[in-house]
Amino acid sequence: MADKKIASLQAQLQTSSIAFQKFEAELAGVIEARQRLDSQLSENELVLKEFTQLKSHNTVYKLVGPSLVPQDQNEAKVNVEKRLDFIRSEIKRVESQLKESEEKAAKKKDEIMGLQQQFQALQGPSGNQQAVQA
Secondary structure, three states, X not given: OHHHHHHHHHXXXXXXXXXXXXXXXXXXXXXXXXXXXXHHHHHHHHHHHHHHOOOOOOOEEEEEOOEEEEEOHHHHHXXXXXXXXXXXXXXXXXXXXXXHHHHHHHHHHHHHHHHHHHHHHHHOOOOOOOOOOO
């Protein structure tokens, strides 16, 4: 009876550990996306700052494929402002995704710790078998 309970707990621990690893990988991906967005935000804020230093006679170019094509200053500035708005909204979305992923990982970690405690209690002091580590 105890062996069946131990085997069942081992299976639950393994399943939960695999799920935890998936949550950790998801979390890493979300963190990477957040960092990428921060970088894009900084770059675009710098570009917008450069627009304030331009004079009306300065020419702005846009990279289209391998060519630089002249572009209207105001149009370019508006495009950068729109891009900044989009990046900021993406940051908000990723922040909520990050929070959600952290909560999922924390719940799964607590679940694993509870299963490990149950497993250790069933093994008793002799404990020939070891719990799966998360």
